Amino acid sequence: MSQPPLAIVILAAGKGTRMKSNLHKVLHPLAGKPMLMHLIDTARTLVPERTVIVVGAGREQVEAAVAAHGAAIAHQGEQLGTGHAVQQAEAVLTGFDGDVLILYGDVPLVEAATMRRMLDRLHAADAPAAVVLGFRPADAAAYGRVITAPGSDLVAKMVEFKDASPAERAETLCNSGLMAASSRDLFTLLSRVSNDNAAGEYYLPDIVMLAQRDGRQTAVIETAASEVAGVNSRVELAGVEAAWQAARRVRAMADGATLIAPETVWFAHDTVIGRDVVIEPDVFFGPGVQIADGATIRAFSHIEGAEIGAGVEVGPYARLRPGAVLEEGAKVGNFVEVKKARLGRGAKANHLTYLGDADVGAGANVGAGTITCNYDGFFKYQTVIGEGAFVGSNSALVAPVTIGNGAIVAAGSVVTRDVEAGALALVRPEQVAKPGWATRFREKMRARKAAKAGK
Template identity: 55%
Template sequence: MPTNLVILAAGQGTRMQSDLPKVLHEVAGAPLLHHAMQAGATLQPDRVVVVTGNGAEDVAAAAQDFDPQVLIAEQTERLGTAHAVAQARTALEGAEGDVIVLYGDTPFVRPETLERMVEARADHAVVVLGFEAADPGRYGRLVMNGDALERIVEFKDATDEERAITLCNSGVICVDAATLFELIEAVGKDNASGEYYLTDIVAIACSRGLSATAVACEEAETLGVNSRADLAAAELVFQNRARSQAMQEGVTLQAPDTVWFAYDTVIGRDALVEPHVVFGPGVTIETGARIRAFSHLEGCHVSRGAVVGPYARLRPGTELAEDVKVGNFVEIKNGILDAGAKVNHLTYIGDASIGAGTNVGAGTVTCNYDGVFKHFTEIGAGAFIGSDTMLVAPVKIGAGAMTASGSVITSDVPADALALGRARQENKPDLARKLMERLREAKRNQSGGNS
């Protein structure tokens, strides 16, 4: 049966104290909205509708960045969750199958949980996702009769007996598309908040002879983000999950609590990650690679047997082939390093390709930017780049070529040639002593004048 998603992302999030829409605050390098969309994407939905409101244009753009086919519906008035879902009616016109309502500020509902909700829909008209709360607080309560869900009661409207219930409402609901909007039409706003609650559709369904039930999940899956403190808690939940999963899949994390993953980090088995490593979005680490301490990686690919760091930075567009060595205080951006290449220390490689087996000496810089355009540096296989070489792009260094230390290379170097691009050294006898005496005398005179 087809599945469709409605993701509510209209909230203002006043407790965030931010000009940024709440669903665009990031966990693990991605907006909260993307996490919700990613969870739902595993169901291969026919249609995905994101309901925007506060910061509608920015939220819509973020949704389309994740899924260009997403449909956008705007809630111009904030009249409650049922009203928000109703805005998706036009986008879902003619849709077949179920609709799952998710929330853009609730990033951790597992795909497996959503699949269980879809399975439960085979026997019930309405399926609600609930959780046993350690501290039920102000959550809505699920009023059950056996496996039948009779109604959902918001905390503000609950009796003392209902508030004693610990099975709480996550807000996530699965309903047949046609039935969903029929039920929403019957929702009123006779409640403490004067809003149209989506949760009311359960009692309405039961009054019409339709069955409802609840599927339970772990409380951590339902964590909503409403404040900066919630955002920090959500980041920790994600990181703990990611670290645990990586180790279960055969990755060695020497100090797990100090390693930070992005939402899409991929690391192969038998890779080793030392302490205090940060993975930004778009990183793939192959089997057997080693990422040494205090390195930062984003938008890059590291192949088998490569070693990165310590204190290295790999930026977007970086491709390291097998057995490449990138050492301390090296930054690489949009650089391709072929097998066995070495860039061991104190070097910047930008917009460049480096051939297999090439050694790049300390202090080397590819001077790739002229203030307007970026230019490319090409270094052939087996070359030797002497320390403190400035490679002024665009420039090509042939296979087997060498550059002398301290050179400024502005022209192409043929294969197997040695390039020297530095001024001739001159020694001035006794000038160093005379210069220092003059400087010390000036300092003494300056001190005497100030006293």
């Protein structure tokens, strides 16, 4: 049975004081992507008709971040509670008649399957007025409690911790704050919510008891505490990051990658890893990395924005920056940095090399200490190294320059002009030997030093 249109309302109006940051709380990155963007991207898989972000303090940052995502903005000028925050979305949703799913910008790990379960329960045969998402934390602390009818998923009472009795505080099922309801029920009930409570705020969960007075039931579904972990401080952000990384490592290994020391590998939100990839300890992936089957990433490498082909070997101690493309069988060794450069099939840069704005042909070999001089202080220029070319150690290739197919650049060369295919480029002064010069120099300097010490 088809379901009604869906609107997503994400609350992101909190000040985030405990983060002690100039960056809005919901924009702090998790696995290289802002928390809010995690939530928006997950919710997008449900194909919502509308998405509304409720903003408050720091609204300019949030508005700029979501501008390209097609989300509407609602403004909560005063922080008067979660119920008040959701009410601010009502005007933006004028004319909308469907389901509303309420999420929180600082609760980024909620899965699409859980969101779908909430909506499915909302449309079950007993037609609850709302569905809340509950969880059972190891320490219930000051969370609001959800009291259910015996043997049922129907809510008998929801109460904030501040207003709960000792018996209610003993309940372990807690309210995550996430909720699903029809737009008609949601905003009708919210209009009746009072701020007659210990905090003087308009609580979203109060609509549960109001619905009950109208003879309507509310249901709760449960999920793992880790899925609804909130972020209010940098310590909590680190905890959520750790949980995300742990789950991602497990998935990587389940999909056929070998992680030698899983706890030391850090993935980005969009890292793509093929089968039979081996990742050694202490490897960090920034956003935009794709690794094909059979590649090996050796220890202490830092990789972002890079495409790594089948059977490629990277590191140890390598850095691949955005635009790096390593084709099948290529090799980048220790202390090599690659930026906006392509290494063709089987090409090698084994150690101590910088390749920026370069195109390296198949089978080429770039010697230790070689750099592409790609920047003149104003503009970037391209270096092309042909197929099968050999660049000797400690060479500087001053771009724009082309080394032809099969050419050889002698060690220690500073190449400023193109080298034709099959040629040898030898750019260094002739070696001159002066017999006895070093001995005479030392004797003269020792005598000078002794004379100076005698004064």
